[in-house]
Amino acid sequence: xxxxxxxxxxxxxxxxxxxxxxxxxxxxxxxxxxxxxxxxxxxxxxxxxxxxxxxxxxxxxxxxxxxxxxxxxxxxxxxxxxxxxxxxxxxxxxxxxxxxxxxxxxxxxxxxxxxxxxxxxxxxxxxxxxxxxxxxxxxxxxxxxxx
Amino acid sequence: xxxxxxxxxxxxxxxxxxxxxxxxxxxxxxxxxxxxxxxxxxxxxxxxxxxxxxxxxxxxxxxxxxxxxxxxxxxxxxxxxxxxxxxxxxxxxxxxxxxxxxxxxxxxxxxxxxxxxx
Numbered sequence: 001x002x003x004x005x006x007x008x009x010x011x012x013x014x015x016x017x018x019x020x021x022x023x024x025x026x027x028x029x030x031x032x033x034x035x036x037x038x039x040x041x042x043x044x045x046x047x048x049x050x051x052x053x054x055x056x057x058x059x060x061x062x063x064x065x066x067x068x069x070x071x072x073x074x075x076x077x078x079x080x081x082x083x084x085x086x087x088x089x090x091x092x093x094x095x096x097x098x099x100x101x102x103x104x105x106x107x108x109x110x111x112x113x114x115x116x117x118x119x120x121x122x123x124x125x126x127x128x129x130x131x132x133x134x135x136x137x138x139x140x141x142x143x144x145x146x147x
Numbered sequence: 148x149x150x151x152x153x154x155x156x157x158x159x160x161x162x163x164x165x166x167x168x169x170x171x172x173x174x175x176x177x178x179x180x181x182x183x184x185x186x187x188x189x190x191x192x193x194x195x196x197x198x199x200x201x202x203x204x205x206x207x208x209x210x211x212x213x214x215x216x217x218x219x220x221x222x223x224x225x226x227x228x229x230x231x232x233x234x235x236x237x238x239x240x241x242x243x244x245x246x247x248x249x250x251x252x253x254x255x256x257x258x259x260x261x262x263x264x265x
Contacts, residue, residue, distance in 0.1 A: 016184065023188050023263045053190060065185045065203065072177055073210045076170050079219075079233040080163035086232065087160045111162060 002075065009071030015064035022057050077101055088113075159235070167233055171211070172244045178207050179248030180255045187259025200252050201245075208241045216240075 081087045090098050091113055099110045182203050186196045216233060234240050
């Protein structure tokens with residue numbers, strides 16, 4: 001959940017709570033007024049069919065629902081590709097960086113390269129390639145900083 | 148549905164399928180309760196209430212498509228990607244988890260209808 005999704009969701013929830021309270025007050029007011037009218041006119045059956053919710057409450061409810069929807073959708077994690085070759089290519093290219101949540105941390109159910117156990121077996125280590133990679137890394141400034 | 152042969156040629160990562168389905172189902176459950184609140188506040192009765200739920204669920208799926216599927220497709224260099232990249236069929240995105248959310252919808256709908264109508 002990124003901060004923008006949280007803020008949009010919070011704003012939508014505040015609007016929704018306001019609309020809910022307004023609707024409750026409106027129906028309470030309406031039922032009091034119809035009760036007084038019916039006691040004056042002395043009819044028996046008063047079924048309070050409150051279909052007369054004012055337009056601004058309706059609009060506020062719909063806008064609030066839409067805002068919370070957008071906020072929730074923005075807070076969902078990224079979808080992962082289901083074709084095996086696309087998914088494996090993404091792991092090879094981006095590693096952990098391609099599977100971050102909104103806070104910048106790695107997702108909990110990220111497995112990574114499924115063949116990693118095979119690739120780091122001691123009898124199959126490619127020592128020359130690793131020496132070259134290490135030399136390149138040192139050349140680019142990795143390792144202990146020079147004083 | 149993919150045939151066995153197509154699955155042998157281009158296999159599917161089960162891990163990703165589970166993750167995508169979980170994302171969709173969680174979202175649907177949450178938004179279903181939310182739509183119930185809205186229907187209760189608006190005081191909708193039988194058929195308009197369910198139509199409200201269906202319309203807004205489709206709207207949510209459209210939002211997911213716009214925010215989660217569309218941007219990555221436009222980033223794809225080869226330009227061949229489609230909805231198939233994330234879901235096995237388009238029906239999965241649009242109608243997945245609708246009936247599971249229905250019970251949450253009815254729950255909050257009846258609750259808020261009773262609360263708001265005093």
